[in-house]
Amino acid sequence: MLSKKTKYGLKALTYLASIESTVPVQIAEIAKHENISQKFLESILLTLRRNGFLGSKKGKGGGYYLIKSPDEIQMTTVMRVLEGPIAMVPCVSLNFYEKCEDCPNEGQCSVNKLMLKVRDANLEVYRNNTLADLIS
Amino acid sequence: MLSKKTKYGLKALTYLASIESTVPVQIAEIAKHENISQKFLESILLTLRRNGFLGSKKGKGGGYYLIKSPDEIQMTTVMRVLEGPIAMVPCVSLNFYEKCEDCPNEGQCSVNKLMLKVRDANLEVYRNNTLADLIS
DNA sequence: GATTATCCTACTAAATCTATAGGAAAATAA
DNA sequence: TTATTTTCCTATAGATTTAGTAGGATAATC
Secondary structure, three states: OOOHHHHHHHHHHHHHHHHOOOOOEOHHHHHHHHOOOHHHHHHHHHHHHHOOOEEEEOOOOOEEEEOOOHHHOEHHHHHHHHOOOOOOOHHHOOOOOOOOOOOOOHHHOHHHHHHHHHHHHHHHHHHOOEHHHHOO | OOOHHHHHHHHHHHHHHHHOOOOOEOHHHHHHHHOOOHHHHHHHHHHHHHOOOEEEEOOOOOEEEEOOOHHHOEHHHHHHHHOOOOOOOHHHOOOOOOOOOOOOOHHHOHHHHHHHHHHHHHHHHHHOOEHHHHOO
């Protein structure tokens, strides 16, 4: 299951990309438009800012804005930041690799074999989709 | 993340398929060979039996055995039984569809759009892999 | 100085996952 | 018949994760 965090984060990014505002957009506006708890969204936007997707401005007229062009924001990076590893098991993860403690032989493990294919299939989707692709 | 339940279930199925035993295989043997808690595995094998993957026999000489040939066991069905829906959001699920309560327009939802592609990619992998494919 | 909006940490409630406990039921063997 | 073996089944408990809340600090503007 996709976490609400990821879901809301994606919706917020999409909203920002779609309205193409020239001024920062406030959390309250995004939360209202997308039916998201404002406080929860606040923490999500914070991590998106800390990970280089958003910029922010405080005080009156403040809010959040996209730092990059939507077609430069790949879903691979968004998913990794919000949802975590794309691989379903650590032993097939590119960015978060870990050996399974219960598995003596990775090369002969059926789970490894299947999840490697799943990972590749997912990676291809995420790599071939940018934020811009989700709007039109 | 793949749940341990699914991981262990897959390993158990793979083990049964690979040893090609003519007699039922006991939980204890599978658990030992695959480094799985026996009691936990017990409950997993139970759901695999209830869902038509395994047969069982009680008492001495009892145990579990595959009901179908490994090449007839598709990963789609195994994953659905052990892990649940293949789709990451209910609004793109084939077998467990549900409308998102927070989403007024499914057709214009970016999450829906992305997760539809992810679902299709995953389905293709699961459909093109049987238990037999995971052994060789 | 007042107001507005983000920033930040910590906490809590609920749900889910990962088992474990303990016996009932059925098959076999002595 | 009785003992042994193995699955069957329900309930429960501990750990982890998720989803959301509380409450104030910080910074920018008016």
